[in-house]
Amino acid sequence: MFFPILGRVLISADFWQASLQFAALLLLPALGGLLSERSGVINLAMEGLMLIGAYVGVMMAIATHSVWLGVLGAVIAGGLLALVHAIVSINFMANQTVSGIAINLAALGLTNFLLPIQTQGQGIRALDDALRLPQLHWGPLANIPFIGPVLFQQNIIFYVAIIILVGIQFLLFRTNIGLRIRAVGEHPHAADTAGVNVRLVRYACVVSSGLLSGLAGAFLSLGIAGIFNQNMTAGQGYIALAAVIFGKYTPVGAAAACLVFGLGEALSPRLQDTGISANLLGTLPYLLTLVALVGLVGRTTAPAADGVPYEPASE
C-alpha cells in the first residue's frame, strides 16, 4: 500500500514542482547566510529577516497597490534589519549568536506588535491575484509533459533564486570580490594587510544576507501564501541555516541541501493516503539531514574567522 502511493507521488509533476518551490524559498536565505558566514559573521537571523520581509512586503503591496514595490520594501526591510546585525556584530563586537537570536525575536515581536496596530485589529485578508507574485508560463516549453510544469511554470522568484545561486557561486569562486570575501572570513588580518577593507566586506555580506532573506520573505507572503500570518516563517530561516552548514558553506552544496528539505516538505502531505501519520512523515527532512550530517557529509569546517570580531592590530 505504501510503495505504490510513494511511487505515484514521486512521478507526479505536482510533487516536484512543490519541492522546487520550497527549495527556492529556502535557497535565498541560505545563500544570504552563506555570504555572511563566509565573510566571518555568524548569522542566525535569517528567520527574523524573512519574517520582516514577509510582513513589509504585504504591507507595502497593499499600501502602494503594486506587488513590485512590495517586493522592494521587503528587500529593503530585510537589509535594514540585517544592518542592525552588522553594526552590532562588526562595530560593537557583540556576540553574534546572541545578536542573531535577538533579531529573530525582534522581528517576531515587531510583526506581531504592528499587525494589530496597522490593521486596526482586523488582520490581513488574503491578497488579490493582482497583488501576488506571478507564476511564469514559458510558452511552449511549459507544455512539455512533466518537465513543463516542474521547470517552466514556477513562480518568478524561483528563477530569480536560480540566477542568484549561479551568480553567488561565480562571485565567490571566480572573482576578486569572492576571493576577498573568503580571505576576510578565513584570515582577516592577512586580508587587511593585503589592503582589503575587512569591515566593509563584512558589512556588504551581512546586508546582502538581509536583502536575500527579505526577498525570500516576499516570496513566501506575496508569492506562495498570498497572505501574512503571525510567525509565518515558522522556523524556515533556521532550516536555511542548517542547509548552509549541511552544504559545507558552498552555494551548490547549500542548494542541494535545500532540495533535500524541499523534497521532504513536499513529500509529507502527499503521503497522507498511505495511512502513515502526517506528523511522522513531517520528521523526514530533519531525520534525513541528521543522517546525512552524521554519515555522509562528515565534519563541516566553518570559515576560520567565523564569529570572531575583527580588531585591527593597531587598536
Added chain:
Amino acid sequence: MASPTVQRRTSAPASQLARWMQKFRAALGRPLIAVLVAFVLGGIIIMITTPGPLDNRFITAVSTYYYLIAGSFGSLQSISYTLAKATPLIFAGLAVAIAYRAGLFNIGAAGQLTVGSMVAGIIGIQLAALPGWLLVPLMLLGSMVAGGIWGGIVGVLKAWRGAHEVVTSIMLNWTAFYVCAFLVEGPFQAPKLSQQTLPMAPQATIPSLAILYNQTLGTFLPQIPDPAQYTVDAGLLIAFVAMLVYWFITARTTFGYELRVIGQNPKAARYAGISVRKNIVMVMFMAGAFAGLAGAVRLMGQAPYQLISSAFSTDSTGFDAIGVALLGRTTSIGVLLASLLFGGLQQAGPYLQSYVDVPGDIITIMQALVLFSIAIEYLPSLQRFMPSFLVKSSRPPLVPSLITTKPAEEKGEADMQAVESGHRATSDTVEKTGLKPTSSGQEE
C-alpha cells in the same frame, strides 16, 4: 587576572564591604543596564506607534510600564502567576546555561523540553494506578532521562562527528515536535478529542504551593486564606533544588571546572588531559535533563495538566531560555532573576491591550531588546571609543564567548600554564575574572 588575588589579602571589614560592592556591581551592573536600556527603547517604540499628541504618547508609555509592573508583581496573586510562569523558565534557563559554560549553544532546549514533558505524560497516563509519592518522582525522573537522551544525542554527534550543535539541535527540535504530536494524536489521544491527551490524574500532578503550605507548615503556622487563587505550584521548590544542583556542579566540582576550561579553550583542555568528548556528552545530557524537567514541571504543575499537540512547536519557553541564560550570565541566581523578569513580562503582557491599548507583543520586542543590550555590552563598547587613560580596568564580559576556540593557537600556551599550575587556584581566578579570557587575550 591577578588583581582579585591581590585584593583578597586585605581583610579589614571596610574593604570587605567594598569588595562585596564591587562583586555586586560586576555581577548586576551590566544586566541592569541592559534591562534599563531595553525598557527605554521599548518606551520609545510605544511612543512612536501610539496615536495622539506627544503628551498622550508619553502617558501611554509610562502607564504601559505601570501595568507591566502591576500585572506581574503588583499583588500577591499576580506574583504567584509570575512565579508559575518563571518556574519552567528557570529549568530551561539552566539547560541553556550549563551548555554555554562548555561553549555549546543549546538552542535545542525546546525539543528536550517537549520530549521531557511527553515522557512524563506517558508515565503519568500509563502508571496512573501508582500512588503519588512514587508516580511523581518517576515522572520527573523519566522526563530527565528523556530530555537528557535528546540532549545527549547532540553531544555525541558533536563530540564524535563534529556535527554543529546548532544544526543538530534544530533538527532534533522539529523531530521532537512532530514525534510528540504524533504520540498525542495517536496512541495517547483522549477519547473524543483530537489534539490532546487525557488530563493527568490528581496524584500525578504537583500540588499548588499555597495548598501544600497549608497542609504542612500551615498546620502550626498561620494558614493562607483562599489558597486556590495562588497558582504557583511546588515545582518552584524543585526549581530551587535544580539551581542548587547547578551551582554545585558548576562551582564546586571538577566537572564544572573542566566545563569552563573546555568552554574557554578546548585545545588547552585536551592538553591538560581533560576528556573533551566525554564532557561534551555529559554536559549535553545534563542540559537535556534540566530542559526535560521544565517540560514535566509545567505539565504536572499548571492547568490544563495535559499535553496538547499543537502547543509543542509554538511554545517559546525553550527559546526564551536562551535570553534567560545570557541575561543571568549563566549563574543560578542570575537565571532566577532573569526568569522572574521574563516570566513577569509574559504574565503582564497579554493584559496591556485592554488596559492601555498597546498590543501585548510589545513584551517580545522588549525581550529582544534586552538580548541586544546584553550582546552589545555598552560599557566596553563605549570604553573602546574613550581615550585609553580613562579606561582603568576591563571587567569580565557579560556573555561568555562561543568563539574562544578560534584564537586558541595564540593563547594556548598561556592557558596551558594556567591549567598546569593547579585546578583549584585557576578555578578561583576563572571565577573572579568571569567566563571568558578572550578579552584579556585580545589586549595582550
